[in-house]
Amino acid sequence: MVKTVAIIGAGMSGLAAVKGCLEDGLEPTCFERTAGIGGLWRFTENAEDDCPSIYKSLVSNASKEMMCFTHFQLMKHIQLKTTVCHVQRHSDFSMTGKWVIVTKTGEESNTAIFDAVMICTGQYIQPVLPLESFPGIDKFRGKVFHSRHYKRPVGFDGKKVLIIGMGNTGVDISTELCTRTSQVYLSTKRGVCVLRRLGEEGYPLDLSFITRFRNYIHCSLPTALARLSASRYANQQFNHSLYNIQTESILSKELLVNEELPSRILAGLIIMKPGVTRFTETSAHFADGTSIDDLDVVIFATGYDITFPFLEESVIKMDPSKGFLYKKMFPVNLQKPTIAFIGFIQPIGAIAVTAELQCRWATKFFKGLVKMPSTEEMKDYLAEDEKLRLKWFETTQQNWRRTNYIKYVDDLAADINVKPNIWKLILTDPVLGFKMFFGPINGYQYRLTGPHKWIGAREAILTQWDRIEKPLRTRGMKKPCSSLFTFLPSLMPWFLCIVALCAAILIKG
């Protein structure tokens, strides 16, 4: 039986892991390399080696009600400035499932044995800097660096800057820098789908976008219709083709949240470019035959690789397309499933809810309250997951961490008996039920019922719109009418869609 758990990393996933362990009566010890908790969200003036790094102006894509945890009191279980150097299976692993953990605090090394391990080291430590794919970059005389070293828009005044890569980071840096530089160029081979942070009536987009209602419609529609509707939604904000950033297939790449990109392109402050073919000492050349001369800076916003340098290689059978983790958490081929990977997921939703549920699932499993299926069944899970990714994202290439957020968290919750029964709620507590069906999915929804439920969960759900509106009501003016009802007219097209779908099914059947 598992009792002691080593948790590696005290970012959002690690904190949720400590809490999950305490709730289930396990003994967590969390090791954190840096001097503080928070992981990626702990800003430092300079990028520290082997640590996640963000820029000063970074704003979360997910709104506060989606990014919050339920409650904590964890510091005494966390050892700061302690790096985990090795994680190895104990010599009697096949019998006990135990692990040997070697840590370093300053110059001092320590070895300890744990019953289980939760890896919470994050996805953004090992930068990808593919210089070998850019002929001539070694001769380029300007400044070249990876986006993890970008902190503030200082030192770029009047410079010509090329940013390679159009993920969230590349676009954030472009829109921030372009007001200082003489010109920003943004290079992308594949384009991207950009959503604005502001949704209906100026409420944060995720509150109306990541709801059970929308997910239900999205999953019920035939795939082609669902893609068409997603594409229509994205292009209603601005036409991606007009701005020359369209993707071949809308959902194949992660969606990006940025408010300013279209207006910056429209103002000419950002010029879109295709892939780079080569560099010279002072210029960059592109796939369409164009070039930029007198270039000063090249920033590679080319993302990150996931690595686990402290872990035995045989534990990780990483396949970027097929995945290797059951429920995106447990390696499928291990004799004893006493190691869980937390937070290695790319949901269209908040990491806080996902990580918290993953941890609750893992600790319940360690406690013996959830059953692990056979290896064959786990492999079936991976195959099914691959099929679903093909359906949802039009490809299975390099996307094992992606999933349908709501289905994923609801499935985890169902396994550990904390999934709310929406239909029952609509009948027995209609105000709450409707708010949960049409409103955002956040952590409180999984604290309403089941083990470790929270007495304040219902109130927290009912009052979340007040908390969202509160920071905006600084002039003491009257509160607007309820957000649920302001959203209702915008739900009409969806309602008509369901009616049409039902009618079609009835006529056909």
Ligand SMILES: Cc1cc2nc3c(=O)[nH]c(=O)nc-3n(C[C@H](O)[C@H](O)[C@H](O)COP(=O)(O)OP(=O)(O)OC[C@H]3O[C@@H](n4cnc5c(N)ncnc54)[C@H](O)[C@@H]3O)c2cc1C
């Ligand atoms: C630019 C950017 C913007 C993002 N915006 C959002 C957003 O808006 N919403 C969202 O949900 N997600 C966002 N993310 C994803 C982000 O990864 C998560 O929000 C969150 O930080 C993940 O938490 P984590 O605990 O899994 O990992 P991290 O926050 O990366 O924490 C990992 C921790 O592990 C520690 N660690 C690593 N190796 C060791 C070791 N060997 N020994 C000891 N400690 C170790 C690190 O020091 C770190 O503290 C963003 C990511 C980036 C890069």
